[in-house]
Amino acid sequence: MEAISTLPDFLGLQDPDFQLIDRYRDLLESETPALAHAFYDYLLAHPVTAAVFRDFSRARLDALIQKQAEHISGLLASRLDKSWRESMRRIGALHHHLGIEPSWVAGAYILYWRHWQKMLQEQVPASDRNLLRDALFRLLIGDLMVQLDGYARASRETDAERLALFDVLLGVLAVPRGDESPRPEGLLQQICEALPRKSANVRLAGYVVSSAMGEILTLECLAGLPLPALQIPKIAGDPCWLALESGQAVIQSVDDPQAPEWIQALRNRIEEIGIFPFGAEDLRGVGLIGVREKGYFHRVGSAYFDAFAHLGELVLLLRNQSLRDPLTALPNRALFLDRLETARDQTLRRERLLGVALIDLDGFKQVNDRLGHGAGDQLLQAVVQRLQAQLRAGDTLARMGGDEFGLLLPGLERLDDLEVVCERLLAAIREPLEIQGEAVGVSGSLGVTLYPLDDSDASTLIQHADMALYAAKDAGRNQFHLHTLALDEAVQTEVAKRVLLEQALHEGRMVLHYQPIVASADGVVGVEALIRLQHPEKGLLAPAAFFSALDHPRLARTIGRFVLDAALRQGAIWQGEGLPLRVAVNISTRHLLDARFLEDLREALANHPSVPPEQLEIEITESAPLLNLEKAQTVLKSCQGLGVRIAIDDFGTGNASLTYLQHLPAHSIKIDQSFVRDMINDPKDLAIVAAVTTASRMLGLEVIAEGVETADHAALLAKMGCSHLQGYLFSRPLPAEDIPAWITRFRPAPQLVGALPPMDVLPPILEGHLLRVQAFLRALRQENPFPAHVLGEDAEEYCHLGRWLRGEGALLFGQSPDFAGLLARHERIHRFARAAKSLLDAGDMEGAMHQGNLLDLENRLLLAELLAMTGQRRVAHPIIAGSPE
Known part of the structure; x- marks a missing residue:
């Protein structure tokens, strides 16, 4: 603004204008006190400006009013000279400092104008009125302009201050935060x-x-x-x-x-x-x-x-x-440890017991995998609410990570108090929940130790509770276990086993021995690879010495990869010697369900290309699918897609055996030796073996009996239709280099040749097959729905008769020149079925019924050929036996 020659020149104020103002100045100043009061009344009437003066005393306000009056008088006499302009700029800056916005200052000048307008109208002659009005208006505008200039300059200073503050905030927040960055x-x-x-x-x-x-x-x-x-x-x-x-x-x-x-x-x-x-x-x-x-x-x-x-x-x-779990708002491990330290001190002063516990949810992972992480979070929050409802004031529940929780139970008087609390907590976890519209059930395992009976520091108390937790899981879950000295010793024993196994793997002292598997019709068909540990002092150790460590999280995959590679390498050697033996390997639960298992399997097969995939058989125990049936099913189907055979080991010892027969893509069932060994003396074991054998044969599965130790066992199993045998009657597990010589020496024992009724399971299969054909023909006439496993592209492999033909039927009649024709006729039946359904869908009822008649005729021919084949065949399958090596 100072670049302009003078402000009055810019506003068009000349000497005659100022002389006119001077002539009426006394009149205008006569109302100055009233105008000053009106000015501050105006400011105090509005909340925004009143806030500036709320802490001012009455005396200070009166002084400001007096200054305002002086300002009015000074403005009339100022002629807007330089000294006045500097003074007004300082006032503008002050207004900015006080937080009074320019719009409120401009509004106050309206009061001046209105006040003077009234005086002009009433007390100034008409001849001077308009000229004076114009001069006063320009004077007020000039005064306001100078104040706004001061305000603007102060504002720019404030902006610089604000920028400095902003730079401080931004500068600190923009510093890269590495691993060594300060705490929040x-x-x-x-x-x-x-x-x-x-x-x-x-x-x-x-x-x-x-x-x-x-x-x-x-x-x-x-x-x-x-x-x-x-x-x-x-x-x-x-x-x-x-x-x-x-x-x-x-x-x-x-x-x-x-x-x-x-x-x-x-x-x-x-x-x-x-x-x-x-x-x-x-x-x-x-x-x-x-x-x-x-x-x-x-x-x-x-x-x-x-x-x-x-x-x-x-x-x-x-x-x-940093001290609380974000999902549940519970204390985290760090805060739990801090409270544990405090609780230990208080427990000693009060002469009571302190329970230190860990809780793990059984079945949480399955819910999380099946319904998603959102459902898993809901489940955790619901369980936390239930647990907190069972706790006393002063108890601490913390989330240690995942589905594991820590628990502090101070002030216990006796062991019975602990048992009551633990049972109550486990019962609360067991209550069914509804998550995303589904009924969900989990249980809990709880490990606990008591301080000062367990006189340990905080971290050791947690370790002992963890030992007890795993003991509760090993004992069957859904229970609590108290840490004791005996448990501590048992855990140390397990640690020693793991160390023994780790050292043996690192030093190349793990070896595989092989136990032959014989078939009643074909002699030696394969071997099972069994792991052994070569101890530098104790010699060759059987798995019993280290079995529990085989499925340890740190070792399961390493051992599994070793077994796959060693077994296939040996299989390739035998293949080169003219012994195409099927090699069965045991895969641990943890390795099978590991996301990298299929990658490990493919790598092992690729490293030994001379061994056909069908000569490798993976044996899984029932516990693996029991932990996650859906994932196990997916993995095993992928194995089957690679051509690898699947066997369910130790069948009958788990909790869902029949479910596995329904859902898992197995080729073989291995009846656990605990049933086989006592079946001659125990009718229950005999009934179980017979039932499993019959069910497996109807499903077209190969049945392998483990633990066959006597010729009587072998003869009885043969009469039931059990086709494959394994046990000490034939051989103990042998080193790989001894297998070829054993096979060369092995001869069947003529005195053990017995009879196998080959068709004992066929009548119910044929009956089911005939009923399904009749149901299909009725469906063509739209009398009932179509039966399952008839119309699909691979239906011939999954229907009742198809399973039997590709399983036991192939075993009994696979060498017959007529058997291939039998399979082809069975496939034609399904082709006629698909053609009939297609014509029916197209509205060609006559064409559909014609295909149905062809299906019926083909089926009659198939049954006649099958019955003729079975009638011609004598039941004579030698039971192969030899002396144990």
């Missing part, structure tokens, strides 16, 4: 240190923090002015506590006689202090910003310090989160 509190500390350094007005920056139940705010960080250790008790009227309780910032003048002592102690060093509250759950705090001039926060605005408070809230939230 470090962010606030850096900002507190930077504010006094980069802002000319900020002299003090810090913050105090209190817990929700605390009665004292404690200084955690302070930069700028030195202060003694500051603690602010909860006293009525203290601005920090007022800010916390109201959630609103408080601007406090240090010379206020009502200010607390800790603020008054800052006199002569700062003029006012801004107090900005923040909080996160059970942690709260306030930021303290001390400045060197009054009105600073109004002038600069509190938004930048609100950002400081928001960051403080974030810091406290992060601190709280």
